[in-house]
Amino acid sequence: MALALFGAVESGIIYAIMALGVYLTFRVLDFPDLTVDGSFVTGAGVAAISIVNGVSPIVATLMAIGAGFIAGCITGLLHTKGKINALLSGILMMIALYSINLRIMDSPTVSLHNQPTIFSQLRDMWPAGLDSFLNGIFTAIGSERAPATWVIVFFMIVVVLVIKYLTDYFLKTEVGLALRATGDNKRMIRSLSANTDNLIILGVGISNAMVALSGALIAQIGGFADVSMGIGMIVIGLASVIIGEALIGKRTIAIATIAVIGGAIVYRMVVTLALRVDFLETGDMKLITAFIVMVALIAPRILQARKDKKRRLQKRAALGQVREGA
Amino acid sequence: MLHVKDVAITFNEGTPDEKKALQGINLELHEGEFVTVIGSNGAGKSTLMNTISGNLVPDVGEVIISDKDVTMLPEFKRSAYIGRVFQDPMAGTAPSMTIEENLAMAYSRIRKRKLKPGVTKQRKVQFREHLKTLNLGLEDRLNAKVGLLSGGERQALSLLMATFTNPNILLLDEHTAALDPARAELITNLTKKVVEDHGLTTLMVTHNMQQALDLGNRLIMMDKGQIILDIKGEKKQNLTIEDLLKEFQRIRGEQFESDRAVLG
Numbered sequence A: 001m002a003l004a005l006f007g008a009v010e011s012g013i014i015y016a017i018m019a020l021g022v023y024l025t026f027r028v029l030d031f032p033d034l035t036v037d038g039s040f041v042t043g044a045g046v047a048a049i050s051i052v053n054g055v056s057p058i059v060a061t062l063m064a065i066g067a068g069f070i071a072g073c074i075t076g077l078l079h080t081k082g083k084i085n086a087l088l089s090g091i092l093m094m095i096a097l098y099s100i101n102l103r104i105m106d107s108p109t110v111s112l113h114n115q116p117t118i119f120s121q122l123r124d125m126w127p128a129g130l131d132s133f134l135n136g137i138f139t140a141i142g143s144e145r146a147p148a149t150w151v152i153v154f155f156m157i158v159v160v161l162v163i164k165y166l167t168d169y170f171l172k173t174e175v176g177l178a179l180r181a182t183g184d185n186k187r188m189i190r191s192l193s194a195n196t197d198n199l200i201i202l203g204v205g206i207s208n209a210m211v212a213l214s215g216a217l218i219a220q221i222g223g224f225a226d227v228s229m230g231i232g233m234i235v236i237g238l239a240s241v242i243i244g245e246a247l248i249g250k251r252t253i254a255i256a257t258i259a260v261i262g263g264a265i266v267y268r269m270v271v272t273l274a275l276r277v278d279f280l281e282t283g284d285m286k287l288i289t290a291f292i293v294m295v296a297l298i299a300p301r302i303l304q305a306r307k308d309k310k311r312r313l314q315k316r317a318a319l320g321q322v323r324e325g326a
Numbered sequence B: 001m002l003h004v005k006d007v008a009i010t011f012n013e014g015t016p017d018e019k020k021a022l023q024g025i026n027l028e029l030h031e032g033e034f035v036t037v038i039g040s041n042g043a044g045k046s047t048l049m050n051t052i053s054g055n056l057v058p059d060v061g062e063v064i065i066s067d068k069d070v071t072m073l074p075e076f077k078r079s080a081y082i083g084r085v086f087q088d089p090m091a092g093t094a095p096s097m098t099i100e101e102n103l104a105m106a107y108s109r110i111r112k113r114k115l116k117p118g119v120t121k122q123r124k125v126q127f128r129e130h131l132k133t134l135n136l137g138l139e140d141r142l143n144a145k146v147g148l149l150s151g152g153e154r155q156a157l158s159l160l161m162a163t164f165t166n167p168n169i170l171l172l173d174e175h176t177a178a179l180d181p182a183r184a185e186l187i188t189n190l191t192k193k194v195v196e197d198h199g200l201t202t203l204m205v206t207h208n209m210q211q212a213l214d215l216g217n218r219l220i221m222m223d224k225g226q227i228i229l230d231i232k233g234e235k236k237q238n239l240t241i242e243d244l245l246k247e248f249q250r251i252r253g254e255q256f257e258s259d260r261a262v263l264g
């Protein structure tokens, strides 16, 4: 149980990078970008096929980031220069990427079995004694089995936090402010001499670069890339953003981005726990995801309505007024 | 400073909805001139402003700013020269961003945007000084989201954002029309002060005749896409509402139909 949850945290951290990308389009740019389902696989596929062909895992991962950026830029171009509706631009790119990903990978699945990955290289660099020491602590606090390696978790936490801080910093730069204003009030930022078309292209590009990085890391930790591994990814990203906002809030950029990371981890944990329920199977995962998003969207509103009602009733009671359905 | 040459725009040409919004507009503004623009609804005032700002491309004619032909320059490139305040108080600011962030974006209007922090300690000091001139206490609320401000406060902030970088041309399109009388007066006074302080070349559309007479040193009246009256200098100083109505009737030979303009 603890181990399963630990695994959930581990993959949640990697998916958090994807979720940050989704946050950038959906929330910051107000651009509902569905490219994600495709660019996640593009990232995974480019990284996997490069590694299989002897490229070093780090370079392969960088190439994946570049591929995701290009995919995102094309979606942005379709929308801004082609004047295609945002949703449709993303859907078109997502469909196109399915075929492109198959071309890149040359087969529906690419295995990384016995291939070097960022994680295997890290494990090799990691002093062996440290793991058994940490595992000792882990068993001491009463868990059945400890996770195999701590290095991956530490590494991923560092990577995600670095990306979070870079995102926070970027969104406060002059370019970043203009990007946020593009999502907030296009007409205004245009009258302040910002090229909103270029900002949208840049923003969607960066977002998909993050998604592709996430895909590249998932492929390396899971040991394979699969052409259909991106299906529903956008909903998972959205779920993370919405859960994070509901639990932690979005008062400032720094809070919003940490909320997205938290949301991604909580999402994984909920799914893991849900799959342990007897009558649910692995195939139900998408249903569970859809359900989580619905709850995260509806629950806060119901809670708020209840709070308001209670407040009104209390005020009326204090004044001696009684009214049905107040 | 600004030269609008033989500009014409027709919307929906060749359809039953065809509308000649501007017909052969010629207008030359010298540096420091403050022109008020009046005219009934649909006269083409906003269309003229949008043509100058680059929001609309004229069918024929030219727009020249500081001796540069900007007729085909897209809005975002032209806005380096132009400060603008819209009628809608929601239009000129980004609601989910803070006061200091909004000011930082306006600060970048005349500079290339870089990957450097938009709000710095130094700029904050500057922003605070500028906000103080508004006398609204906004200098103590640098971190407040602009969406929380009242319409009047937002419009005052928009005016500051449009002017504190000294634009070559300031365009104001009925920027007090959506406010209650007290707020409108506040913004009118601020406008007067800002334009005088910076000596800004200004084009201000207003539906309020008295305001058009009180402010500025030149007045133009538009009707049916044309400039039908252009009064400057001493003549403008001594102008009254009756004069304007008489002039209008003389030129158009018909009753001034816009009750909004008369009541204003």
Ligand SMILES: Nc1ncnc2c1ncn2[C@@H]1O[C@H](COP(=O)(O)OP(=O)(O)O)[C@@H](O)[C@H]1O
Pocket (backbone or CB within 6 Å): B011, B012, B019, B020, B021, B039, B040, B041, B042, B043, B044, B045, B046, B047, B048
């Ligand atoms: N984008 C547009 N498409 C079609 N007609 C327009 C458009 N913009 C303005 N018009 C028409 O052009 C005329 C002038 O409009 P406008 O410049 O907004 O007048 P106003 O002097 O009231 O600001 C009006 O009849 C208006 O309906």
Ligand SMILES: [Mg+2]
Pocket (backbone or CB within 6 Å): B045, B046, B047, B174
């Ligand atoms: Mg108008």
